[in-house]
Amino acid sequence: MSTQKCHGRVIASLVGCTALVLAVTGMSGTAQAHGRDAARRTLAANDGWASSGTGTTGGAAADADHVSTVTTWDEFQRALADGGTAPKIIKVRGTLDADGSTCADFAVDGYDFDQYLADYDPAVWGWDEDLEGQKKIPGTQEYLRNLSAAAQAKAIKATIPANTTIIGVGKDAGIVGGSLQITGVDNVIVRGLTMESPLDCFPQWDPTDGDTGNWNSEYDAAVVHGSTHVWLDHNTFTDGTHPDSTLPSYYGRIFQQHDGELDIVKGADLVTASWNVFEDHDKTLMIGNSDSAAATDEGKLRVTLHHNLFKNLVERAPRVRFGQVDAYNNSYVGNADYNYSFGIGYKSRLFAEKNSFTLPEGIGAGAILHRWNDYPLTAKGNVVNGVATDIIAAYNAANAAAPLQSGAGWTPTLRLRVDPAEAVGPIVARGAGATRLR
Structure with missing residues (x-):
C-alpha cells in the first residue's frame, strides 16, 4: 500500500486522505461526490435512512428558472410556492425574520391576556377540567386565544414542497x-x-397537565410530518436570544413559549439528520408523537442521526416511538439542566452506537436513558466522560425496579463511516452546525 502526505500527515492511500479531510471538515461523502455547487449536492448512497430506495436529491435537478436567492421571509414564501413540485433550489442569504410583527399584531379583538389569567386562574377554574370546551364557545378568552394563535400560525409557518x-x-x-x-x-x-x-405568542393553559398544570405551546423550528426522503444537514437549531431562562411564569409554571426544535412525526419515514447542532433547548427532538398512532407510524419513523452535537439540552435527543432509529457518532454535552438523552417509548427500536457523552459533575451515566415504555434497544461502544460505558447497564443499576432490555432486533447498514467514540467529541465540535457547511 502506498503512502502520501495529507495536510501535513503521512497516511496510507488516497482513501485514507479523503477520510482525514472528511473528519476534519465535517463534510459527508456527499460533498466529495457531487461537484462544487453545494446547492446541487444530493445525499450520498448509504448515508442513513434517507438514502434508502430512491434516495434524496431535493432540488438538484432544478432548471435556472427555479433557482432563487431570498433575503426576506416574504420572498422565501413566494419562492416555495413558485413552480409547484418542480425541482427548486432556494438559497437563503442573511436572516429571514418570520415573526417581525409583535404578538399584539396577531391578537384578535377582545383577546386580553390579563383577563385570560383571571378567568382560568386555578383558584377560580380549578384543576379538574381542561380548556378544550372553552375553545368552542365564542367570546371566551380561550376561544379568542385560539383565533389569535391561528393568525400567528398563518404568518410563521412555511410549507415546503416536494x-x-x-x-x-x-x-x-x-x-x-x-x-x-x-x-x-x-x-x-x-x-x-x-x-x-419560534416563540408562541399564545400558549394554552392546561390545568390537567401534570399535578400542577402546564403551559403548552406550538411551533417547532422544523417539522417532518408524513414525509419521506428528507435530509437535514449542517443546520443549527437554537433558542437564540430567547432561552427558557428569559420566559416569565404564571400560576407557578413557566410560560412555555417553545415547542420542539425538530419533530419527525405522523408517518414520516426515511430521514437523515447529520452534522447539525441542537442547543439550549428543553424538549428537543421527538420521533413519533403518540402511542396511539400505530395506523400511521407502524413500520415507519426510520431515522438516522449521526455526527450531530446536542448541547445544553434538557431532554428528547431523541425521544422515540415506533421507529427504527440509528443514532451513532453523536456528541452529547450536558449542563446542570440535563435530564436525559434517549427516551425509550412505545414500540421504539433504538440502535445507539459509538456516541460521546460529556456529563457534568453529579450526573451519572444512568441518566442518559429514560424509560417511557419497556421496549428493547441496542447500545454499544458509547463513551461517557471519555470512559467506555454500557449505558443500558448503567440505567438498570440506577433503576432496578424498571429495567430496560438490550437488543433492538435489527442492525443498521446504511452508514458511510463510523468514527471511534473517543474521537467523536472533537470531530463533531469542528464539523457540525450551519457555519461549518462546505
Missing part, C-alpha cells in the same frame, strides 16, 4: 421565528441554516 433544496449561503444565513413544515411530501433537503425557535 423536490426542494433549501440552503443557507453566507455566514449569517438563517430563520428567526419561522416554522418549516415538511408535510406530506417526498424528497426535501435543508442545509446550512441557523434556525432560532
